[in-house]
Amino acid sequence: MEQMTVNAIETQGLGKRYGSFWALQDCTITVPKGSITALVGPNGAGKSTLLKLLVGLNRPSSGSCTVLGDTSGASITPSIGYLAQEVPLYKQLSAEDHIQLGRRINIRWDSELAREHITKLDIPLDRSVKSLSGGQRAQVALALALAKKPKLLLLDEPVAALDPLAREDFLQSLTQAVADAEGELTVLMSSHLINDLERISDHLIVLATGKTQLCDSTSNVQQTHKLLIGARQPQPKNDAFTIVSAVHTPRQTTMLVRLKQPNFHDPQWQIQDVALEEITLAYMRGARQQAHKQLTKGDA
C-alpha cells in the first residue's frame, strides 16, 4: 500500500508581525494527514502564534496557509479542535455542563463520546471543574475537543503543567483517539517536553526564533542526522552533509550533521546515532547562536 501524500496543513512563508516584531516569520511547513506532529521550540519561538493562525484566531501578516484543503479559514472551523495553552474551561461549571454547552454550540457533537472518555478515567461529571486536579481538567478539555469529532486537533502545550503520571494518561488518551479515528484525525501538538515526542509523534517540526528549522517525519530525521566524532577539523567541508552544531576541542571535533543521503560512511569519522531530543536541542541552540550573531552585527 502506497502512503498517500495528503497534507492536513500546508503553509507557505507564513508570518505574523506585532508592530515591528515578527512573532513568526517565513514559516513553511507541512503536516501529513493522520499524523501526530510535534511542534517543538523554545519559549517565544512562535509556536502559539502558528497554532492561532492555523485555527483562524489570528490573521497572517504574510504568506498563506491551507488547513484541511481550505485557505479561507471560516468554513473548516467545525472540523478543528483547538486546545489553548491555559486549558480554557468555565471553572464554575461541571464537565456535564460543558458537554451540554458544546452540544448547543457545535454543528457536530458526540456527547456520549465525551461522557465515556471522562467516566472511564473516574472523573466526576457533576462536580465543578475547579474542584478537579490539573490532569483531570486537561482530560475533560481533551474529551470536549474530541466530542467535536474533529479532523484536526491543535494542542498548545497540553501536558506542560501536568505531573508525569497525568501526562502519561493524557498521551494515552490522545494516541487512543488517533488509533480509533483510523487515519481521519491529525494532531499537531506543541510541546517543549522533547522526551515524550519520540514515542508519540511521527512527524516533527522545530521552530526557533520565529523560523522553521526542521520539518520532516521522525524516521527521516533520525536517519539523516548523525553525530560525527573525529580528529579536530576546524572547518570540515563535505558535500555529503550540512553541520547543525559542532564542538571543537584541541584534539577532537564532534559534530551533529544533517546528511544529504542516509548511509554515510567515512573512515575519518566515527558515526553515531542521535536521539531526537539531541537533534531538536542542536537546532534550537544553533538558531539562538545565529540570532545572537545577527544582533551583535546590528550593533556594530
Next chain:
Amino acid sequence: MGILQEGDRLPTVKEAVGMVAINPNTVFKAYRELEAEGLVQGRTGIGTFVLKRPSGPAPGTHDVLAKKLATWIKEARAAGLSTEQLEALIQITLRGGDYGANDSKRN
C-alpha cells in the same frame, strides 16, 4: 506485549496503543514491516498472526555464547579490568577488525 509464538495473534494496532501510549502509525508501520519480512500474516477481519520465528541463530545459541563470554569476563576481572574497561575493550575490538561481520548498515 510479551512473547509470541507461531500461530499467536498479535494485538491489534488499537490494542497495542491502548497498552502503551505510542503513535498508532508507528505500530502500523512495524506490523507492515513484519509482514513484508514474512514473519506475520494479516488476515482480513480476523487479525495479524505470527507465521514463523525471525531468521537468525537457533534458540540456545545465545546461551552457549553467553557462557563462553562469562568465562572470558571472569578472566578479565581477575586481570583487574573494571566494567568500563571491559566494555571499552569489547567496543575497540569490535570496531578494530572484520570478524566475519555482515552488518547490513555497512553495505
